[in-house]
Amino acid sequence: MLLEQNHITKEGEFVINMGPQHPATHGVLHLKVWLDGETIKKVEPHLGYIHRSIEKMCERLSYRQFIFTTSRMDYLSAHINNQACALVVEKALQLEVPPRAKAIRIIMAELTRLASHQLWWACMGLDLGAVTPFFYAFREREAINEIWEETCGARLTQNYIVPGGVMMDTHPNFRKRVKDVMKQIKDKAHEYEELLTGNVIFQERLKGVGYLSREDAISYGCTGPTARASGINSDIRKLFPYDGYEQIKFDEVLNSGGDCWARYLVRIEEMKQSVSIIEQLIDIIPEGDFQVKTKNVIKLPKGDFYQRVETARGELGVYIVSDGAASPYRCKFRSPNLSNLSAIPKIAEGAKIGDLVAIMATVDLVIPDIDR
Amino acid sequence: MEERSVKMDIKKREEKGGLSFPGQLQETPDGGFLVTKLDEAINWARSNSLWPLIFGTSCCAIEMMSAAGAKYDWSRFGFEVARASPRQADLLIVSGTIVMKMAPVLKRLYDQMPDPKYVIAMGACTISGGPFFYNSYSVVKGVDHIIPVDVYIPGCPPRPEALLHAMITMQEKIKHEAYFRKTK
Numbered sequence: 001m002l003l004e005q006n007h008i009t010k011e012g013e014f015v016i017n018m019g020p021q022h023p024a025t026h027g028v029l030h031l032k033v034w035l036d037g038e039t040i041k042k043v044e045p046h047l048g049y050i051h052r053s054i055e056k057m058c059e060r061l062s063y064r065q066f067i068f069t070t071s072r073m074d075y076l077s078a079h080i081n082n083q084a085c086a087l088v089v090e091k092a093l094q095l096e097v098p099p100r101a102k103a104i105r106i107i108m109a110e111l112t113r114l115a116s117h118q119l120w121w122a123c124m125g126l127d128l129g130a131v132t133p134f135f136y137a138f139r140e141r142e143a144i145n146e147i148w149e150e151t152c153g154a155r156l157t158q159n160y161i162v163p164g165g166v167m168m169d170t171h172p173n174f175r176k177r178v179k180d181v182m183k184q185i186k187d188k189a190h191e192y193e194e195l196l197t198g199n200v201i202f203q204e205r206l207k208g209v210g211y212l213s214r215e216d217a218i219s220y221g222c223t224g225p226t227a228r229a230s231g232i233n234s235d236i237r238k239l240f241p242y243d244g245y246e247q248i249k250f251d252e253v254l255n256s257g258g259d260c261w262a263r264y265l266v267r268i269e270e271m272k273q274s275v276s277i278i279e280q281l282i283d284i285i286p287e288g289d290f291q292v293k294t295k296n297v298i299k300l301p302k303g304d305f306y307q308r309v310e311t312a313r314g315e316l317g318v319y320i321v322s323d324g325a326a327s328p329y330r331c332k333f334r335s336p337n338l339s340n341l342s343a344i345p346k347i348a349e350g351a352k353i354g355d356l357v358a359i360m361a362t363v364d365l366v367i368p369d370i371d372r
Numbered sequence: 373m374e375e376r377s378v379k380m381d382i383k384k385r386e387e388k389g390g391l392s393f394p395g396q397l398q399e400t401p402d403g404g405f406l407v408t409k410l411d412e413a414i415n416w417a418r419s420n421s422l423w424p425l426i427f428g429t430s431c432c433a434i435e436m437m438s439a440a441g442a443k444y445d446w447s448r449f450g451f452e453v454a455r456a457s458p459r460q461a462d463l464l465i466v467s468g469t470i471v472m473k474m475a476p477v478l479k480r481l482y483d484q485m486p487d488p489k490y491v492i493a494m495g496a497c498t499i500s501g502g503p504f505f506y507n508s509y510s511v512v513k514g515v516d517h518i519i520p521v522d523v524y525i526p527g528c529p530p531r532p533e534a535l536l537h538a539m540i541t542m543q544e545k546i547k548h549e550a551y552f553r554k555t556k
Binding site for chain 1: 429431441443456458471477503506510
């Protein structure tokens with residue numbers, strides 16, 4: 001069966017390999033593409049080029065340590081990955097996290113979402129042939145990085161969230177810095193609109209390209225902005241609120257377009273929502289403890305526990321089976337990128353080879369999260 | 373005739389207020405002659421035109437992108453000509469974990485690069501496996517098992533400044549290479 005598929009059956013048909021070393025695959029994804037002229041007949045993703053056995057490693061690490069390996073999974077949503085792991089441990093121990101820690105966690109998670117979407121915007125420009133957006137987006141991203149650096153000492157893999165709260169209190173400058181950055185992002189938003197959103201050439205590359213219907217998005221298990229651009233309510237922050245998202249006013253960004261342009265607009269709008277969430281919270285961070293006291297060696301009760309969060313790319317689920325020991329018996333991550341990737345063969349079918357880059361860019365995959 | 377060292381030469385030239393071109397400079401009575409060692413002229417040119425290959429497998433690639441951004445701006449030092457093809461590059465920055473399945477691909481990319489070629493191992497994963505050293509069955513424990521490495525950068529991930537420092541170190545290393553003159 002497999003061998004038969006590898007054969008070229010028709011004249012004018014040929015097979016090309018995109019990746020594993022390709023600048024537009026954002027990592028080491030290998031796409032095998034069957035072409036008829038310029039039209040894509042079939043796409044087959046090959047995985048495993050960055051499989052680091054994180055799930056297996058988690059079985060040997062304690063409940064404090066296993067959080068840190070997840071920073072390296074979806075490194076653009078490192079905070080939110082850590083949050084998911086901390087939440088599942090807290091759920092099992094039935095810990096009540098102090099309100100201050102919750103507020104800090106949400107602010108950090110939304111900053112992560114902003115930074116991630118900015119990087120996506122930069123790479124999207126690069127993939128489609130515009131270099132300037134890269135420099136504009138990294139200006140704001142560096143400003144957010146500085147906040148992280150001041151708060152927890154790291155720029156990318158923060159490891160700031162621990163079971164029971166956050167690792168340390170915020171820096172005295174935190175409030176002022178966050179406000180400055182939010183002001184900067186709002187002031188510069190028009191530049192983003194002018195550079196790409198209002199650019200006719202850019203619109204032509206995206207409009208009507210890579211259509212994903214609502215039914216397909218559901219059947220492939222798409223989540224996050226990819227699903228919301230096909231008109232599916234999939235925001236975990238709204239559906240299964242965690243860490244006090246239920247008290248915050250924000251809109252779930254939906255678009256029924258289903259094409260690349262809709263996915264682009266959803267992410268741009270999500271950035272504005274994140275700014276609004278941070279602005280709601282930054283002035284009312286409650287005083288008090290930033291961490292609840294936990295035992296030195298955390299042992300989870302017997303049973304299985306599941307917690308889902310909304311990362312910048314969709315629903316991340318952490319499933320832990322515990323046998324009462326100090327480390328998980330089995331740890332499984334439900335990665336948003338793997339489900340979104342599985343929709344790519346469907347989206348790309350019938351598209352032109354040049355549009356595959358646009359499709360990959362708007363689905364916004366992080367490969368180490370797929371392979372783990 | 374005693375052989376004069378390059379350093380002495382440069383010093384003399386600087387005292388005269390002349391050009392700071394590496395190697396020997398001998399002014400002829402009618403002026404306009406430039407004599408240098410072939411090695412030094414070549415190394416000078418090579419070290420200042422490093423073309424890195426974009427090879428990011430995971431987290432470190434984001435910090436590499438930050439180094440290319442406006443704040444850290446590696447084009448100040450002449451590294452900005454990042455290429456997507458190994459055939460046009462002479463510096464391989466391995467930024468990210470290399471796993472067993474990726475190892476043959478990395479070797480192939482290295483082989484495809486034209487000589488002279490240099491390698492920077494960026495991040496803990498490429499030095500020793502880093503956070504994935506223990507209990508991991510699929511990670512290559514250090515990229516130097518596969519290809520020769522010139523400069524290592526520790527960190528998980530290293531800061532962009534560390535990458536800049538490594539690339540400047542790489543330039544220093546190239547400047548002291550001997551291609552035509554055999555070292556005894």
